[in-house]
Amino acid sequence: xxxxxxxxxxxxxxxxxxxxxxxxxxxxxxxxxxxxxxxxxxxxxxxxxxxxxxxxxxxxxxxxxxxxxxxxxxxxxxxxxxxxxxxxxxxxxxxxxxxxxxxxxxxxxxxxxxxxxxxxxxxxxxxxxxxxxxxxxxxxxxxxxxxxxxxxxxxxxxxxxxxxxxxxxxxxxxxxxxxxxxxxxxxxxxxxxxxxxxxxxxxxxxxxxxxxxxxxxxxxxxxxxxxxxxxxxxxxxxxxxxxxxxxxxxxxxxxxxxxxxxxxxxxxxxxxxxxxxxxxxxxxxxxxx
Amino acid sequence: xxxxxxxxxxxxxxxxxxxxxxxxxxxxxxxxxxxxxxxxxxxxxxxxxxxxxxxxxxxxxxxxxxxxxxxxxxxxxxxxxxxxxxxxxxxxxxxxxxxxxxxxxxxxxxxxxxxxxxxxxxxxxxxxxxxxxxxxxxxxxxxxxxxxxxxxxxxxxxxxxxxxxxxxxxxxxxxxxxxxxxxxxxxxxxxxxxxxxxxxx
Numbered sequence: 001x002x003x004x005x006x007x008x009x010x011x012x013x014x015x016x017x018x019x020x021x022x023x024x025x026x027x028x029x030x031x032x033x034x035x036x037x038x039x040x041x042x043x044x045x046x047x048x049x050x051x052x053x054x055x056x057x058x059x060x061x062x063x064x065x066x067x068x069x070x071x072x073x074x075x076x077x078x079x080x081x082x083x084x085x086x087x088x089x090x091x092x093x094x095x096x097x098x099x100x101x102x103x104x105x106x107x108x109x110x111x112x113x114x115x116x117x118x119x120x121x122x123x124x125x126x127x128x129x130x131x132x133x134x135x136x137x138x139x140x141x142x143x144x145x146x147x148x149x150x151x152x153x154x155x156x157x158x159x160x161x162x163x164x165x166x167x168x169x170x171x172x173x174x175x176x177x178x179x180x181x182x183x184x185x186x187x188x189x190x191x192x193x194x195x196x197x198x199x200x201x202x203x204x205x206x207x208x209x210x211x212x213x214x215x216x217x218x219x220x221x222x223x224x225x226x227x228x229x230x231x232x233x234x235x236x237x238x239x240x241x242x243x244x245x246x247x248x249x250x251x252x253x254x255x256x257x258x259x260x261x262x263x264x265x266x267x268x269x270x271x272x273x274x275x276x277x278x279x280x281x282x283x284x285x286x287x288x289x
Numbered sequence: 290x291x292x293x294x295x296x297x298x299x300x301x302x303x304x305x306x307x308x309x310x311x312x313x314x315x316x317x318x319x320x321x322x323x324x325x326x327x328x329x330x331x332x333x334x335x336x337x338x339x340x341x342x343x344x345x346x347x348x349x350x351x352x353x354x355x356x357x358x359x360x361x362x363x364x365x366x367x368x369x370x371x372x373x374x375x376x377x378x379x380x381x382x383x384x385x386x387x388x389x390x391x392x393x394x395x396x397x398x399x400x401x402x403x404x405x406x407x408x409x410x411x412x413x414x415x416x417x418x419x420x421x422x423x424x425x426x427x428x429x430x431x432x433x434x435x436x437x438x439x440x441x442x443x444x445x446x447x448x449x450x451x452x453x454x455x456x457x458x459x460x461x462x463x464x465x466x467x468x469x470x471x472x473x474x475x476x477x478x479x480x481x482x483x484x485x486x487x488x489x490x
Contacts (some may be wrong), residue, residue: 044391046389046412047379047381047393047396049412050408051393053477087391087393231392233362233391233392234391236383262361262375262378262390263390265362266364267364
């Protein structure tokens with residue numbers, strides 16, 4: 001073996017050297033919070049770091065402090081950075097078995113209510129919203145349901161409001177829809193135009209899209225069902241606890257909560273306040289106090 | 290290459306392993322010979338064909354004495370345990386040595402990605418990490434292993450001559466000069482030596 005392998009020391013100020021990066025990230029999140037009131041300070045660090053480094057590379061800033069300075073000066077730069085700090089990946093009927101379980105185990109109870117309120121927290125670009133609306137329509141519940149679809153990213157919310165998704169991704173969504181117990185042809189719900197699928201406007205007649213932060217805002221309504229899938233994984237334990245506390249507070253007596261397929265409440269302070277209804281599908285029910 | 294000498298220079302507290310094509314076989318061969326008292330945590334990303342719920346942990350638990358499970362979000366890393374990244378999510382290690390999951394876009398066409406695990410593990414463990422890359426048909430893991438080396442951790446790559454598919458180990462060898470290039474048999478000896486040193490500190 002060669003004597004001493006050449007050490008790969010990062011160039012000074014390259015933005016990839018360690019404690020520097022941690023400290024730079026901390027300062028960046030502090031600055032964003034104090035200037036724009038977006039609170040990313042309690043996001044899970046590893047993936048946040050990856051996303052910021054990606055933003056540096058793609059937006060063309062040499063260091064995190066340089067990006068910070070630009071974002072502080074120019075709200076447009078901050079808006080660009082926000083697209084990296086939030087995670088806009090989503091598909092329709094993601095984890096079809098979850099939607100099937102919702103249909104089979106939760107809908108029968110929801111049916112007993114004269115009117116319903118549902119909160120989709122962290123709705124991103126809206127795929128989950130349209131999926132749920134389709135499910136509720138097929139179950140005859142959409143007309144008496146009000147859906148609050150919330151997110152912190154105004155660009156994502158604007159896209160969600162439009163309900164236009166890429167036609168290229170429709171094939172996957174269609175397979176998911178069918179596996180989720182869909183009762184129609186999926187194409188009944190959208191119009192294809194060039195490379196886009198434009199979803200039926202009536203699906204969002206009862207949807208309110210709104211800006212809401214799980215990190216800084218409070219509960220705005222009582223709801224019977226909260227869906228928050230693959231959002232909590234980007235939070236640290238403290239912020240997860242905050243979010244779960246909001247969901248608990250929002251849910252009416254014996255209300256339902258659906259999380260992402262690998263999310264858990266086991267490590268949360270609120271674990272005992274929910275009971276699993278379908279553990280593999282991550283559907284929970286609020287316990288009686 | 291002297292395993293003992295290299296092992297003596299690294300006080301390792303955790304091992305991360307990446308493997309792709311041929312990986313189930315290689316990883317079973319590597320780990321089934323570990324002694325019962327082996328105490329270092331091992332965190333593995335093994336690419337598998339897309340399927341929702343991977344049975345990897347079950348398959349390995351049936352054959353190994355150490356505890357095997359899928360790494361859960363926010364779980365604290367425990368000794369004497371083999372963790373697998375679940376399918377469809379990236380697995381990272383936070384600086385407080387807990388796991389976190391993410392469903393961001395695939396890296397190197399892979400989710401979970403070996404690079405994502407290794408880069409975050411390098412940040413969390415610094416020099417007290419060993420990274421091992423085995424057989425595979427893509428380039429995932431090379432950047433992660435480079436990061437581990439950059440942080441002063443120990444890097445070992447399966448001998449491409451032995452690997453069922455040499456692409457992945459070769460990509461890593463080209464990208465960095467790993468501390469060791471070894472057969473599975475010798476990687477196992479290395480792990481045992483690292484665990485031995487760890488137990489005696």
